[in-house]
Amino acid sequence: TQLLEQSPQFLSIQEGENLTVYCNSSSVFSSLQWYRQEPGEGPVLLVTVVTGGEVKKLKRLTFQFGDARKDSSLHITAAQPGDTGLYLCAVPTGGFKTIFGAGTRLFVKA
Amino acid sequence: DARVTQTPRHKVTEMGQEVTMRCQPILGHNTVFWYRQTMMQGLELLAYFRNRAPLDDSGMPKDRFSAEMPDATLATLKIQPSEPRDSAVYFCASGLDRGNQPQHFGDGTRLSIL
Numbered sequence: 001t002q003l004l005e006q007s008p009q010f011l012s013i014q015e016g017e018n019l020t021v022y023c024n025s026s027s028v029f030s031s032l033q034w035y036r037q038e039p040g041e042g043p044v045l046l047v048t049v050v051t052g053g054e055v056k057k058l059k060r061l062t063f064q065f066g067d068a069r070k071d072s073s074l075h076i077t078a079a080q081p082g083d084t085g086l087y088l089c090a091v092p093t094g095g096f097k098t099i100f101g102a103g104t105r106l107f108v109k110a
Numbered sequence: 111d112a113r114v115t116q117t118p119r120h121k122v123t124e125m126g127q128e129v130t131m132r133c134q135p136i137l138g139h140n141t142v143f144w145y146r147q148t149m150m151q152g153l154e155l156l157a158y159f160r161n162r163a164p165l166d167d168s169g170m171p172k173d174r175f176s177a178e179m180p181d182a183t184l185a186t187l188k189i190q191p192s193e194p195r196d197s198a199v200y201f202c203a204s205g206l207d208r209g210n211q212p213q214h215f216g217d218g219t220r221l222s223i224l
Contacts, residue, residue, distance in 0.1 A: 031210045033210070033212060035212075040217065041215075041217050041218075042114070042201050042203070042215025042216050042217050042218055043153075043201075043213075043215050044215070045212035045213075045214075048210045048212070050210065088153065092210055092211075095165070095166070096141050096158065096160055096165065096207050097143065097155060097158055097165075097166065098143075098213055100152065100153045101152075102152040103152060103153075
């Protein structure tokens with residue numbers, strides 16, 4: 001059983017559409033991170049959310065941390081082909097390591 | 111921007127051969143991580159170091175895999191002997207051991223064992 005469940009696993013949409021991907025768990029976290037991995041590259045951190053209910057915006061991307069700090073969502077407005085990639089949620093642990101979800105693979109068609 | 115550097119970027123070899131992957135972490139980072147990524151399993155943590163000391167290598171098959179940090183600028187991951195099921199992309203990441211510091215990933219080594 002994965003500590004972090006991400007949904008959907010795969011998403012293929014047309015340019016200009018909006019989408020939301022989710023990261024869920026039964027555990028409470030002190031913080032949660034979102035990474036994006038483009039083809040042929042390593043994951044890159046997009047944002048860290050810390051406070052329950054927190055909302056952060058990064059251009060067309062909106063990240064929300066659940067009130068109970070057990071889940072998070074990533075909403076993309078007017079998706080573009082450049083948004084194509086694997087979106088990973090992750091939680092830092094007290095042992096210096098980070099636990100990653102399996103990811104949502106997004107493909108945006110022009 | 112400082113980057114984690116991994117070599118080689120691609121490696122194709124026959125089963126039974128030794129494979130060595132190298133990683134240069136970002137200068138000043140004191141944690142280093144090795145991950146393996148496949149479509150089926152996603153991103154799996156193999157081993158990690160703090161201040162060059164191995165903290166956890168429970169994700170690694172011990173009979174064939176070994177990870178070391180000979181100095182602060184070099185981390186290595188070796189597979190001997192390699193098997194076709196080891197085919198994957200191997201990532202190294204580095205970071206700082208405090209707070210919510212992110213991990214900075216290299217671009218990976220794509221390994222194919224024939």
